[in-house]
Amino acid sequence: MITRFAPSPTGPLHLGHAYSAILAHDMAMAAKGKFLLRIEDIDLSRARPEWETQIYDDLRWLGLRWATPVMRQSDQMDRYRATTDQLFRDGFLYPCQCTRADIAAAAAAPQEGVPAFGPDGRIYPGTCHTPSDARAALPVPNDAALRLDLGRLRRLFDDPKGLWLTETGSGPKGETGTIRFTLANLACEVGDVVLARRDMGTSYHLSVVLDDAAQGITHVVRGADLYEATKIHVVLQHLLGLPTPIYHHHRLIRDDAGKRLAKRDDARALSKYRAEGATADNIRRMVGL
Ligand code: GLU
DSSP: OEEEEOOOSSSOOBHHHHHHHHHHHHHHHHTTOEEEEEEOOOOTTTOOHHHHHHHHHHHHHTTOOOOSSOEEGGGGHHHHHHHHHHHHHTTOEEEEOOOHHHHHHHSOSOOTTSOSEETTEEOOOOTTOOOHHHHTTSOOOSSSEEEEOHHHHHHHOOOTTOEEEEESSOOTTOOOEEEEEOHHHHHHHTOSOEEEOTTTSSOHHHHHHHHHHHTTOSEEEEEGGGTTHHHHHHHHHHHHTOOOOEEEEEOOOBOTTSOBOOTTOGGGBHHHHHHTTOOHHHHHHHTTO
16 A cells, blocks of 8 residues: 655645644555655745745654655656646647636526536636647647646547546545546536646646656545545546546544634644644644544
């Protein structure tokens, strides 16, 4: 078993991160496997080296150890770019210049029973979509976001049995076991997601899928807030010929008011508990481990 903890160095780690990291670590140790750490810093406008240093400090303080060297996503940009280039040439991506405001304005009045929002926000209404044969011969644009053409995927992979993944934890609605879905579900609930952001050349979805495969991750342990995004990841694994790991989504740690902790919740930062004299065991107990 190989698990990983994949934080973004954009703020202090809090109790929710501690829970996720300890769970992934302990699962791997119990199976005599390996625990890896990956720094997800593709958003160079938000990532800071001092947060990365603090991540190492906090995790060591929690008593966790990981295999080295640590993969840092900002060092992998050429690999991501090679994949987006290939997907573009194969006609699976189309350029999009829409702003958030354009998308909000173009989305028609929501139809009953059809979701308006997916895991990446408002479902894209397809404004910039062009037929794949009209774009494959064009150079890969570097001044636009690139969106996944789910319509083309649906025409090519007409699989009546659909796609599936194994969930050993649970999604936000208690989803567990074998989770089945179709590309038609995905087109309706998620839409044509951005696989390469204009300012980045990649996206969370693409990088996470490529790196989980590159690092041989067998069990992805992460918060239930990422459960819906997993279906996008399974589609990408299919498209890129990569294995689908087992997924283990866990409950979210909430504050006293029941709100899920966010990076800005400095009050729950691990460094703060540490400065106040807490121990790693105290943290384990606080998150219910
Ligand atoms: N980097 C993501 C985060 O900080 C987690 C990615 C994942 O576990 O798939 O929330």
